Amino acid sequence: MEGILKELNGVRIISFERYLKHPVEKVWLAITRPDRIADWLTAQAEFELIVGGRIVFRWKNGDIVNGEFLQINPPYELAFTWMEPVSGDSVVRWRLTEEDEGCRVHLTHTFNEASMISGFLAGWHVHLDVLDLILQGRHIDFPWERVKEFRNYYDSKMRLKGGAL
Template structure:
Protein backbone atom coordinates (compact mmCIF):
# COMPACT_ATOMS: atom_id res chain seq x y z
CA UNK A 1 0.00 0.00 0.00
CA UNK A 2 1.40 3.41 -0.94
CA UNK A 3 1.32 6.32 1.44
CA UNK A 4 -1.20 9.00 0.54
CA UNK A 5 0.33 12.35 -0.40
CA UNK A 6 -1.25 15.78 -0.36
CA UNK A 7 -1.01 18.38 -3.10
CA UNK A 8 -1.61 22.08 -3.35
CA UNK A 9 -2.45 24.18 -6.43
CA UNK A 10 -2.74 27.92 -6.92
CA UNK A 11 -3.82 29.69 -10.12
CA UNK A 12 -3.58 33.28 -11.20
CA UNK A 13 -4.27 35.04 -14.48
CA UNK A 14 -1.75 37.64 -15.63
CA UNK A 15 -2.15 40.20 -18.45
CA UNK A 16 1.06 39.01 -20.11
CA UNK A 17 1.78 36.45 -22.85
CA UNK A 18 3.10 32.99 -21.89
CA UNK A 19 6.53 33.81 -23.35
CA UNK A 20 7.01 36.65 -20.87
CA UNK A 21 5.95 34.53 -17.90
CA UNK A 22 8.24 31.74 -19.12
CA UNK A 23 11.19 34.13 -18.86
CA UNK A 24 10.29 34.92 -15.23
CA UNK A 25 10.06 31.20 -14.45
CA UNK A 26 13.32 30.18 -16.13
CA UNK A 27 15.89 32.99 -16.00
CA UNK A 28 17.95 32.90 -12.77
CA UNK A 29 18.22 36.68 -12.36
CA UNK A 30 14.41 36.95 -12.60
CA UNK A 31 13.78 33.92 -10.37
CA UNK A 32 15.96 35.66 -7.75
CA UNK A 33 13.57 38.62 -7.80
CA UNK A 34 10.42 36.66 -6.97
CA UNK A 35 11.53 33.38 -5.40
CA UNK A 36 15.17 32.74 -4.48
CA UNK A 37 18.77 32.95 -5.61
CA UNK A 38 19.52 29.97 -7.83
CA UNK A 39 21.57 28.37 -10.57
CA UNK A 40 18.52 27.26 -12.55
CA UNK A 41 18.56 26.22 -16.20
CA UNK A 42 15.46 25.07 -18.14
CA UNK A 43 17.06 21.80 -19.21
CA UNK A 44 15.64 18.40 -18.25
CA UNK A 45 18.00 16.68 -15.82
CA UNK A 46 19.64 19.93 -14.67
CA UNK A 47 20.26 19.96 -10.92
CA UNK A 48 20.20 23.22 -9.04
CA UNK A 49 19.57 24.76 -5.68
CA UNK A 50 17.17 27.48 -4.59
CA UNK A 51 18.71 29.45 -1.71
CA UNK A 52 16.32 31.06 0.76
CA UNK A 53 17.15 32.88 4.00
CA UNK A 54 15.80 29.83 5.90
CA UNK A 55 17.83 27.25 3.92
CA UNK A 56 18.14 25.59 0.55
CA UNK A 57 15.91 23.49 -1.69
CA UNK A 58 17.51 20.93 -4.00
CA UNK A 59 15.86 20.69 -7.41
CA UNK A 60 16.14 18.64 -10.56
CA UNK A 61 14.36 19.79 -13.70
CA UNK A 62 11.98 17.09 -14.90
CA UNK A 63 9.83 18.59 -17.68
CA UNK A 64 10.52 21.53 -20.00
CA UNK A 65 7.85 22.44 -22.54
CA UNK A 66 8.68 26.07 -23.41
CA UNK A 67 5.87 28.52 -22.74
CA UNK A 68 3.57 25.67 -21.57
CA UNK A 69 4.92 23.52 -18.72
CA UNK A 70 7.88 23.42 -16.34
CA UNK A 71 8.33 20.83 -13.61
CA UNK A 72 11.10 20.17 -11.10
CA UNK A 73 11.68 18.25 -7.91
CA UNK A 74 11.57 20.33 -4.71
CA UNK A 75 13.45 18.57 -1.94
CA UNK A 76 14.23 20.12 1.42
CA UNK A 77 14.91 18.23 4.61
CA UNK A 78 12.56 15.26 4.62
CA UNK A 79 10.20 16.81 2.04
CA UNK A 80 10.41 15.19 -1.38
CA UNK A 81 7.96 16.89 -3.70
CA UNK A 82 7.45 18.10 -7.25
CA UNK A 83 6.51 21.61 -8.39
CA UNK A 84 4.80 21.98 -11.77
CA UNK A 85 4.06 25.25 -13.51
CA UNK A 86 1.44 25.23 -16.27
CA UNK A 87 0.89 28.20 -18.58
CA UNK A 88 -2.27 28.53 -20.67
CA UNK A 89 -2.87 31.46 -23.00
CA UNK A 90 -6.16 33.25 -22.42
CA UNK A 91 -7.93 35.97 -24.33
CA UNK A 92 -6.36 38.62 -22.08
CA UNK A 93 -3.03 37.05 -21.07
CA UNK A 94 -2.00 33.81 -19.39
CA UNK A 95 -3.42 31.58 -16.71
CA UNK A 96 -0.50 30.44 -14.55
CA UNK A 97 -0.95 27.41 -12.32
CA UNK A 98 1.56 26.14 -9.80
CA UNK A 99 1.01 22.74 -8.19
CA UNK A 100 3.18 21.13 -5.56
CA UNK A 101 2.64 17.43 -4.91
CA UNK A 102 4.20 15.04 -2.44
CA UNK A 103 3.35 16.27 1.07
CA UNK A 104 3.15 13.36 3.50
CA UNK A 105 0.35 13.43 6.09
CA UNK A 106 2.93 13.94 8.86
CA UNK A 107 4.34 17.07 7.15
CA UNK A 108 1.76 19.75 7.98
CA UNK A 109 4.47 22.39 8.45
CA UNK A 110 5.64 21.98 4.85
CA UNK A 111 2.07 21.91 3.50
CA UNK A 112 1.01 25.03 5.40
CA UNK A 113 4.25 26.76 4.38
CA UNK A 114 3.46 26.07 0.74
CA UNK A 115 -0.18 27.14 1.19
CA UNK A 116 1.03 30.50 2.52
CA UNK A 117 4.09 30.79 0.25
CA UNK A 118 2.85 30.11 -3.27
CA UNK A 119 0.20 32.89 -3.31
CA UNK A 120 2.85 35.32 -2.03
CA UNK A 121 5.32 34.15 -4.69
CA UNK A 122 2.66 34.63 -7.38
CA UNK A 123 2.13 38.19 -6.12
CA UNK A 124 5.87 38.74 -6.40
CA UNK A 125 6.10 37.23 -9.88
CA UNK A 126 3.31 39.61 -10.91
CA UNK A 127 5.44 42.54 -9.74
CA UNK A 128 8.44 41.21 -11.69
CA UNK A 129 6.32 40.76 -14.83
CA UNK A 130 5.06 44.33 -14.58
CA UNK A 131 8.65 45.64 -14.41
CA UNK A 132 10.06 43.49 -17.22
CA UNK A 133 10.69 45.02 -20.61
CA UNK A 134 8.40 43.98 -23.44
CA UNK A 135 11.05 42.07 -25.36
CA UNK A 136 10.50 38.34 -25.34
CA UNK A 137 13.34 35.88 -25.76
CA UNK A 138 12.59 32.61 -27.56
Protein backbone atom coordinates (compact mmCIF):
# COMPACT_ATOMS: atom_id res chain seq x y z
CA MET A 1 0.00 0.00 0.00
CA GLU A 2 2.94 2.21 -0.74
CA GLY A 3 2.69 5.17 -2.99
CA ILE A 4 3.68 4.78 -6.61
CA LEU A 5 5.29 7.47 -8.72
CA LYS A 6 4.67 7.48 -12.46
CA GLU A 7 5.75 9.86 -15.17
CA LEU A 8 3.52 10.41 -18.17
CA ASN A 9 4.25 13.02 -20.85
CA GLY A 10 6.41 15.05 -18.45
CA VAL A 11 3.79 15.00 -15.71
CA ARG A 12 4.49 13.23 -12.41
CA ILE A 13 1.66 11.32 -10.75
CA ILE A 14 1.73 9.81 -7.30
CA SER A 15 -0.84 7.13 -6.68
CA PHE A 16 -2.15 5.23 -3.67
CA GLU A 17 -4.62 2.40 -3.55
CA ARG A 18 -6.08 1.20 -0.25
CA TYR A 19 -8.84 -1.13 0.81
CA LEU A 20 -10.80 0.23 3.77
CA LYS A 21 -13.33 -1.85 5.67
CA HIS A 22 -15.87 0.95 5.59
CA PRO A 23 -18.79 1.68 3.27
CA VAL A 24 -18.16 4.07 0.38
CA GLU A 25 -20.60 6.58 1.87
CA LYS A 26 -18.68 6.71 5.17
CA VAL A 27 -15.38 7.31 3.37
CA TRP A 28 -17.02 9.94 1.15
CA LEU A 29 -18.21 11.88 4.20
CA ALA A 30 -14.72 11.71 5.72
CA ILE A 31 -13.17 13.32 2.63
CA THR A 32 -15.92 15.88 1.97
CA ARG A 33 -16.97 17.18 5.41
CA PRO A 34 -14.73 19.88 6.88
CA ASP A 35 -15.13 18.58 10.44
CA ARG A 36 -14.03 15.09 9.34
CA ILE A 37 -11.19 16.38 7.15
CA ALA A 38 -9.70 18.12 10.19
CA ASP A 39 -9.44 14.72 11.94
CA TRP A 40 -7.21 13.03 9.34
CA LEU A 41 -5.71 15.80 7.18
CA THR A 42 -5.11 18.01 10.26
CA ALA A 43 -6.18 21.09 8.30
CA GLN A 44 -9.09 23.41 8.70
CA ALA A 45 -11.09 23.06 5.48
CA GLU A 46 -13.41 25.68 4.03
CA PHE A 47 -15.25 25.05 0.81
CA GLU A 48 -18.42 24.96 -1.19
CA LEU A 49 -18.81 21.41 -2.50
CA ILE A 50 -19.84 22.26 -6.06
CA VAL A 51 -17.91 22.09 -9.34
CA GLY A 52 -16.07 25.39 -9.58
CA GLY A 53 -16.39 25.92 -5.83
CA ARG A 54 -13.33 27.23 -4.03
CA ILE A 55 -11.51 25.13 -1.45
CA VAL A 56 -9.03 26.25 1.21
CA PHE A 57 -7.00 24.08 3.58
CA ARG A 58 -5.26 25.83 6.50
CA TRP A 59 -2.76 24.10 8.76
CA LYS A 60 -1.75 25.34 12.22
CA ASN A 61 1.83 25.91 11.03
CA GLY A 62 0.56 28.58 8.62
CA ASP A 63 0.57 26.50 5.42
CA ILE A 64 -2.36 27.27 3.14
CA VAL A 65 -3.53 25.40 0.06
CA ASN A 66 -6.13 26.90 -2.26
CA GLY A 67 -8.03 25.08 -4.94
CA GLU A 68 -11.16 24.59 -6.92
CA PHE A 69 -13.41 21.57 -7.30
CA LEU A 70 -13.13 20.05 -10.76
CA GLN A 71 -15.33 16.96 -10.40
CA ILE A 72 -17.87 15.82 -7.82
CA ASN A 73 -19.72 12.56 -8.28
CA PRO A 74 -21.02 11.52 -4.82
CA PRO A 75 -20.03 9.17 -3.33
CA TYR A 76 -17.53 7.88 -5.89
CA GLU A 77 -15.35 10.62 -7.38
CA LEU A 78 -13.86 13.88 -6.21
CA ALA A 79 -11.21 16.02 -7.90
CA PHE A 80 -9.81 19.42 -7.03
CA THR A 81 -6.85 21.62 -7.79
CA TRP A 82 -4.14 21.98 -5.16
CA MET A 83 -2.40 25.32 -5.46
CA GLU A 84 0.47 26.44 -3.27
CA PRO A 85 3.65 28.44 -3.87
CA VAL A 86 6.08 25.68 -2.84
CA SER A 87 4.86 22.84 -5.09
CA GLY A 88 3.02 24.77 -7.77
CA ASP A 89 -0.38 23.82 -9.14
CA SER A 90 -1.44 20.19 -9.04
CA VAL A 91 -4.61 18.06 -9.03
CA VAL A 92 -5.85 15.64 -6.38
CA ARG A 93 -8.32 12.92 -7.41
CA TRP A 94 -10.19 10.49 -5.19
CA ARG A 95 -11.97 7.49 -6.66
CA LEU A 96 -14.00 5.27 -4.32
CA THR A 97 -15.43 1.92 -5.39
CA GLU A 98 -17.49 -0.56 -3.45
CA GLU A 99 -15.60 -3.78 -2.80
CA ASP A 100 -16.71 -6.68 -0.63
CA GLU A 101 -17.91 -5.12 2.62
CA GLY A 102 -15.80 -2.02 2.22
CA CYS A 103 -14.34 0.48 -0.16
CA ARG A 104 -11.34 0.61 -2.50
CA VAL A 105 -9.76 4.06 -2.32
CA HIS A 106 -7.66 5.22 -5.25
CA LEU A 107 -5.95 8.56 -4.66
CA THR A 108 -3.82 10.30 -7.26
CA HIS A 109 -1.96 13.60 -7.04
CA THR A 110 -0.74 14.94 -10.38
CA PHE A 111 2.11 17.46 -10.55
CA ASN A 112 3.31 19.60 -13.43
CA GLU A 113 6.47 20.34 -11.46
CA ALA A 114 8.74 17.73 -9.86
CA SER A 115 9.24 19.47 -6.53
CA MET A 116 8.59 17.83 -3.17
CA ILE A 117 7.38 14.50 -4.56
CA SER A 118 8.79 12.47 -1.65
CA GLY A 119 7.12 14.85 0.80
CA PHE A 120 3.74 14.36 -0.84
CA LEU A 121 4.26 10.59 -1.01
CA ALA A 122 5.05 10.53 2.72
CA GLY A 123 2.23 12.89 3.61
CA TRP A 124 -0.50 11.08 1.69
CA HIS A 125 0.81 7.71 2.94
CA VAL A 126 0.39 8.73 6.59
CA HIS A 127 -2.80 10.74 6.04
CA LEU A 128 -4.43 7.67 4.48
CA ASP A 129 -3.29 5.55 7.44
CA VAL A 130 -4.85 8.09 9.82
CA LEU A 131 -8.04 8.27 7.71
CA ASP A 132 -8.50 4.53 8.23
CA LEU A 133 -7.96 4.86 11.99
CA ILE A 134 -10.41 7.76 12.21
CA LEU A 135 -13.03 5.75 10.31
CA GLN A 136 -12.50 2.95 12.86
CA GLY A 137 -13.36 5.44 15.60
CA ARG A 138 -9.78 5.69 16.87
CA HIS A 139 -8.63 9.26 17.41
CA ILE A 140 -4.89 9.77 17.63
CA ASP A 141 -2.48 12.67 17.62
CA PHE A 142 -1.20 12.98 14.09
CA PRO A 143 2.09 11.04 13.80
CA TRP A 144 4.33 13.71 12.24
CA GLU A 145 7.39 11.57 12.98
CA ARG A 146 5.96 8.88 10.67
CA VAL A 147 5.78 11.46 7.89
CA LYS A 148 9.49 12.17 8.37
CA GLU A 149 10.26 8.43 8.35
CA PHE A 150 8.31 7.88 5.15
CA ARG A 151 9.87 10.95 3.52
CA ASN A 152 13.30 9.42 4.17
CA TYR A 153 12.04 6.06 2.90
CA TYR A 154 10.65 7.51 -0.34
CA ASP A 155 13.73 9.73 -0.82
CA SER A 156 15.97 6.67 -0.52
CA LYS A 157 13.81 4.62 -2.84
CA MET A 158 13.76 7.39 -5.46
CA ARG A 159 17.55 7.83 -5.26
CA LEU A 160 18.06 4.10 -5.80
CA LYS A 161 15.83 4.14 -8.86
CA GLY A 162 17.08 7.41 -10.32
CA GLY A 163 14.06 9.52 -9.36
CA ALA A 164 11.36 6.91 -10.09
CA LEU A 165 9.52 4.43 -7.90
